[in-house]
Amino acid sequence: MTMEFLWGERAQPTRGPKPSLTLLQITDAAIAVADAEGLAAVSMQRVSAELGFTKMSLYRYLPGKGELVALMVERAVxxxxxxxxxxxxxxxxxxxxxxxxxxxxxxxxxxxxxxxxxxxxxxxxxxxxxxxxxxxxxxxxxxxxxxxxxxxxxxxxxxxxxxxxxxxxxxxxxxxxxxxxxxxxxxxxxxxxxxxxxxxxxxxxxxxxxxxxxxxxxxxxxxxxxxxxx
CATH class of the missing domain: 1.10.357.10 (Tetracycline Repressor, domain 2)
Incomplete structure (x- = not known):
């Protein structure tokens, strides 16, 4: 699952309401938290709050923190x-x-x-x-x-x-x-x-x-x- 996200093989959510976020927005929000407070401060709850969304809404885009951190690394390097x-x-x-x-x-x-x-x-x-x-x-x-x-x-x-x-x-x-x-x-x-x-x-x-x-x-x-x- 993580590899799909890293290599752009996972499409945006197709079920439910029209997506209001992108993986790039989520990743950048997580990076901002990590830059300011360290990697331990990054969580699905924290990132969703920074974006003004609920924690559950982020799970429409990626399965969990592991996938999020992998995307953060790609973006950072x-x-x-x-x-x-x-x-x-x-x-x-x-x-x-x-x-x-x-x-x-x-x-x-x-x-x-x-x-x-x-x-x-x-x-x-x-x-x-x-x-x-x-x-x-x-x-x-x-x-x-x-x-x-x-x-x-x-x-x-x-x-x-x-x-x-x-x-x-x-x-x-x-x-x-x-x-x-x-x-x-x-x-x-x-x-x-x-x-x-x-x-x-x-x-x-x-x-x-x-x-x-x-x-x-x-x-x-x-x-x-x-x-x-x-």
């Missing part, structure tokens, strides 16, 4: 950016940034995309575009899938850290610095490294640093595959 498959590294760099932007815009999507679940066309399109960029690199199919998994994992880790911080402008390093101000003598190497990073102005670049290192590793592997065998 959206379509992937158009990538240049001829430049795999630039393509994956843009891909990772696009995915991070989606998660930062809708942090609840991190929770909604864990574990086995139905996948919709948008989510599969993200995979399709990334794999297309790696198609002619010489990596095996398993390596290509693993590469995308590593990239997605890096994106999710950074997005989860950002979502855990109430003030988006606050940085994790600031909390460490506050502790080191009193206990720096117990952690001299950490204190020295933090001071050096602050002087260099290179702090809080974990996303770019990690992304570049992942791509560097892929570059090394791809280059080794392309070397002629003796």
């Amino acid at each position: 959206g379509e992937p950016p158009r990538l240049d498959p001829a430049a795999w590294r630039a393509a994956l760099h843009e891909w990772a940034h696009g995915l991070l932007t989606a998660y930062l815009r809708h942090p609840w999507a991190l929770e909604a995309t864990v574990g086995p679940r139905p996948l919709g066309p948008h989510e599969l399109a993200w995979m399709e575009h990334a794999l297309t960029a790696l198609r002619d690199t010489g990596l095996t199919g398993a390596e290509q899938l693993d590469a995308i998994a590593v990239l997605a994992g890096h994106v999710r880790m950074i997005a989860q850290q950002a979502a855990a911080v109430r003030d988006p402008d606050a940085q994790f390093s600031a909390g460490i610095a506050a502790v080191l101000a009193e206990h720096g003598a117990r952690f001299p190497v950490l204190a020295q490294t933090m001071a050096a990073a602050a002087a260099e102005g290179g702090q809080d670049q974990a996303f770019e640093f990690g992304l570049d290192r992942i791509l560097d590793g892929l570059q090394t592997l791809i280059t080794s595959r392309r070397k002629p065998r003796r």
Whole structure:
């Protein structure tokens, strides 16, 4: 049933009064609730109230919250950016940034995309575009899938850290610095490294640093595959 909704195979209700809502309206209302209060706040009761309808009226459009969350994820991640498959590294760099932007815009999507679940066309399109960029690199199919998994994992880790911080402008390093101000003598190497990073102005670049290192590793592997065998 969920797959029918995700893939546009379920028509609008044909029985009863003429439909007053669309799945898009319902999905957007649910996303607004999740953006403001988190995924746990989303329920058929809450969403119907936001739309000015009864809870039972929503069941004319979809069976329950599971289907609603699946539609929310599809709407939240959206379509992937158009990538240049001829430049795999630039393509994956843009891909990772696009995915991070989606998660930062809708942090609840991190929770909604864990574990086995139905996948919709948008989510599969993200995979399709990334794999297309790696198609002619010489990596095996398993390596290509693993590469995308590593990239997605890096994106999710950074997005989860950002979502855990109430003030988006606050940085994790600031909390460490506050502790080191009193206990720096117990952690001299950490204190020295933090001071050096602050002087260099290179702090809080974990996303770019990690992304570049992942791509560097892929570059090394791809280059080794392309070397002629003796």
